[in-house]
Each structure stands twice: as C-alpha cells, then as structure tokens.
Amino acid sequence: MAADLSPIDKAKFVAAKRAVEFIEDGMRVGLGTGSTAAWMVRCLAERMREEGLRVTGVPTSSRTAGLARQLGIPITSLDEARWLDLTIDGADEFDHDLALIKGGGGALLQEKIVATASDRMIVIADTAKEVAQLGGFPLPLEVIPFGWQTTKALIEETLVSLEVLGRDVTLRMNGERPFVTDEGNYIVDLHLGRIGNPRQLSLVVNQIPGVVENGLFIDICDIVVIGHGDGRVEVRDINAGTVEQDRVEFADTDNIFADLGD
Numbered sequence: 001m002a003a004d005l006s007p008i009d010k011a012k013f014v015a016a017k018r019a020v021e022f023i024e025d026g027m028r029v030g031l032g033t034g035s036t037a038a039w040m041v042r043c044l045a046e047r048m049r050e051e052g053l054r055v056t057g058v059p060t061s062s063r064t065a066g067l068a069r070q071l072g073i074p075i076t077s078l079d080e081a082r083w084l085d086l087t088i089d090g091a092d093e094f095d096h097d098l099a100l101i102k103g104g105g106g107a108l109l110q111e112k113i114v115a116t117a118s119d120r121m122i123v124i125a126d127t128a129k130e131v132a133q134l135g136g137f138p139l140p141l142e143v144i145p146f147g148w149q150t151t152k153a154l155i156e157e158t159l160v161s162l163e164v165l166g167r168d169v170t171l172r173m174n175g176e177r178p179f180v181t182d183e184g185n186y187i188v189d190l191h192l193g194r195i196g197n198p199r200q201l202s203l204v205v206n207q208i209p210g211v212v213e214n215g216l217f218i219d220i221c222d223i224v225v226i227g228h229g230d231g232r233v234e235v236r237d238i239n240a241g242t243v244e245q246d247r248v249e250f251a252d253t254d255n256i257f258a259d260l261g262d
C-alpha cells in the first residue's frame with residue numbers, strides 16, 4: 001500500500017512516523033491539524049495499539065478531534081490538561097530559525113494556543129515547506145466577523161505604514177460564503193510574497209482591533225522533522241543546535257494506510 005502513495009505523502013508519513021518517536025508513555029500531547037498532522041495522529045494510534053503506549057491528546061481542531069476519536073486516542077481539552085509535554089503539528093512554511101507560517105487549514109488560533117502551552121513543539125514537514133524567507137505562502141489572520149471589512153481596511157493601512165511590498169488582503173472563502181474557523185471567526189490571507197521582519201509584523205497586526213491572532217509562529221517551534229519521499233528524514237533541533245539524518249522504512253505500515261481518507 002505504501003508504494004501507492006505519492007512522494008509527498010510518503011514524505012509527510014516518514015516525518016510523522018519519526019516525530020511520534022519523541023512521545024513517551026503518559027505524555028499529554030498537542031495534536032496538530034492538516035494533512036501532515038493527520039499522518040502523525042495515525043502513527044501515534046499505531047504506537048498506542050502496538051506498544052500499549054498511553055497518551056492523552058489535546059486536538060487543535062474539530063477535524064483532528066474527529067480523527068483521534070475514530071482511531072481510539074483518548075483526548076481532552078486544553079483546560080483539562082492545562083500544560084502539555086509536547087505538540088506535534090505541520091506548517092505551511094518554516095525558515096532556518098524555525099519561524100513558521102501556519103493556518104493554511106484555518107486552525108492557527110487553537111494551534112498557537114496549544115503549541116505555546118507545550119514544553120516542546122515539533123513541526124513535521126516535507127522539503128517543500130522549507131523557505132529562505134517566510135511570506136511566499138499567504139499569511140492567515142483570524143479576525144472577528146463583526147466589522148471584518150473595517151478590520152481588513154486597518155490591516156491594509158498597517159501594511160502600508162510598515163512599507164510591506166505585497167499588500168493584497170483577501171477574505172478566505174468556503175464556496176460562496178466566508179470560511180468560518182472552529183472559533184466562529186473569519187480568516188483574511190495576506191499575500192505578501194516575502195516578510196522582511198516577521199516578529200514586527202506579528203506584533204503590529206495583533207494590535208489591530210478585530211484581529212484575534214496571526215499565523216506567524218516565532219520562537220515556538222523547537223524541532224523540525226523533515227521527510228523525504230524516499231524515506232530519509234532529517235531532525236533539526238534549534239535549541240541543541242543538532243541535525244540528525246535518519247531513515248524510516250515503509251514496511252509493515254498497511255494498517256496505517258488502511259484508514260487513509262483525510
């Protein structure tokens with residue numbers, strides 16, 4: 001079955017498979033959202049089945065909660081867990097400081113809260129997610145529906161005042177209607193091309209009334225696990241300053257691939 005996967009799915013799978021090795025018995029683990037994180041949830045479920053590993057998951061979206069329930073992973077709320085040992089999540093982009101853009105799937109708010117409430121955050125990604133400078137991927141901002149057009153105009157003014165080059169700001173749609181997050185908010189995407197100063201941008205946009213949070217994750221991610229389609233995996237630890245090369249085998253994974261459907 002593994003042979004039927006596209007190289008990109010194989011890359012996501014091997015990153016996820018390597019990352020769940022960081023999970024230890026009894027841990028409280030933040031479960032990220034998106035196609036890469038869904039592989040991680042499947043790999044975690046497999047470890048729990050095969051090794052009797054006991055873990056409590058805190059999902060970062062209704063989608064991830066649904067998948068975890070389906071696979072029999074016990075889940076709880078962040079309020080119940082309070083603090084987590086580890087969060088494993090995907091990303092839309094990461095740079096060499098492990099600053100991230102997240103929120104391509106609209107889950108950035110819960111993801112940021114959960115990752116910030118964790119001792120460590122591990123990002124899992126395929127090689128295409130690595131960039132020299134953030135911003136090629138549109139930066140999502142979660143905004144309150146009330147007065148969103150005013151908020152959007154204020155965001156545009158802010159980009160002008162920051163002398164940011166790309167200033168195209170679009171409301172994310174779901175067909176004919178605005179996309180609505182799990183928190184009942186809208187998302188506006190900032191098509192910037194490049195972000196010269198992510199830290200400044202993150203601080204400034206979060207000051208705009210109506211903006212709930214933005215998709216820049218700075219100084220939050222500790223480790224990135226980068227998967228390749230041929231099974232190679234690279235583990236970069238920003239705090240330890242280490243880079244480890246590894247390999248994940250595709251053998252005996254049919255029980256994971258059997259429930260594919262994300």
Ligand SMILES: O=C[C@H](O)[C@H](O)[C@H](O)COP(=O)(O)O
Pocket residue numbers: 032033034035036037089090091092101102103104105106107108111
């Ligand atoms: O809102 C979605 C999340 O931030 C995802 O982790 C991110 O968009 C990456 O998703 P994927 O693994 O599907 O590329």
